Amino acid sequence: MKSAAYSYGDELLSELNISISQGSFYFLTGPSGSGKTTFLKMCYGSLVPTSGALTIFGKESSDLTRDEMAYLRRKIGVVHQDCQFLDHLNVNDNIALPIMVSGQNSLSDNVNLKELLNWVGLSHRSKALPPELSGGERQRAALARAIIMSPDVILADEPTGNIDWEMSQRLIRLLIELNHMGKTIVIATHDLNLIRFTKASVQARVLRISNKRVQLAGSDL
């Protein structure tokens, strides 16, 4: 991002100058309404900066067509706090959704869905509908969906907001494991315990949104 800003009428974020390198692990913190979700939405191309420049995988986001943006989004896995599932599809189909929309008809050619379900601990819930899942199960299913296309970057917006501490630890361990595989991870959270827990296992940097700007936080966290 170079002098990027976003405004919903009133400016929410301004003078964003940051570069996120491949394989890094970032936390994004800040009070509610500070613009964490807006920042992430810009990162996966759902929002385009109202001023300044944002480059995603070497391409200027404002120059991308709608189709190009959709193709680019397939390289970015997103985990939302509210998970965003299609409630009429079972867990299996929801996780496979990125493969379905990419036009690849056969799941087995791309990824072993069973292995992925095993990895997130949901193999016994594959036929369940999203409303039947617990908060932790939903977050793990969302993570499985985010990584099924083997994206380079995983963005998580308050992924532990609706789950207990034990489940939060389990989820963060999965994200750390992905980071060890070379994936870039950006997690928006205001849970300082989670950040401290993560920093014990991985070299994670913390970005803090304050006064509309993003700053690298010190080691006091």
Next chain:
Amino acid sequence: MSGIRKVFLSDRYVNQIVPKNGFTTLLTFFTSASMAFLIVFSVALSSAADRLAQNWSDSLKNSATLRVSAPSIDLEAQTEAALSVLSTTRGIASFRVLKPEEQQALLEPWFGPKVPIKNLPMPRLISIEEDENGYDRVGLRLRLAAEVPAAVLDDHTRWREPLIKAADRIWFLGWFSIGLIVLIVVAMMTLVTRAALSSNKKIIEVLRLVGATDQYIASAFVRKLANQAFFGSLLGSSLASLTLFLLPSESDQAAILTGLRLEGMEWIWLGIVPLSFSFLTFLTTRISSLSILRTLT
């Protein structure tokens, strides 16, 4: 065509993305069924009018009647003179004087079966059939005026033309109705598409999140609605043909009402209507959904 192939033959998962129980799919089904029913009826009406116009035209266009009205003392002589004129007129294939019982049959609808025709001062009627080249009507009229002043030539034009005009108008109205129905279907499907996309915003949001293009999202909705339109219109056109089949058979008394049916190649409409409905729905929903998706951020 590649767009259609993509929509109807691409991965089977796309069928599952839009839920089945939406009111928009039900609305599409019933709209298509009703409109297909009306289209088949309009086609039948137009075809009946066309056939009727053709029949009237064919049955009257090569014939004429020569009416000889004279006092009984001159009637025979005038009739002979008229026959003589006709026999020397080019373009006339045949002619004959109508028998008294034939004339009585012509009067029966108005005066009943027991008309004392022999006691009435009836004119002589001569039926004329022209050959393929036809005869010179103006010339014949002038000759008759000069040689048989009691004869009047009636070539049925004044009867035939208004009837054909009326049948043509019914034919036009039938096709005009089909045009209106098509416009209504387009308007209806545009509204249905808008409603379907609005009521499924969450689905669109999720699909975009996982990298779906607008074409893919549109395909999911188009496929669902076009399928419903096909099955709805199939039901509608089948019910319409059943109704046409059950209508009373043709009679001379009310040909336009009882001739309301499909004949021969016209049955092909039963296949054309559902396929056209699917195609029309495909085009309308695809164009409108892509345009709506462009405005949804």
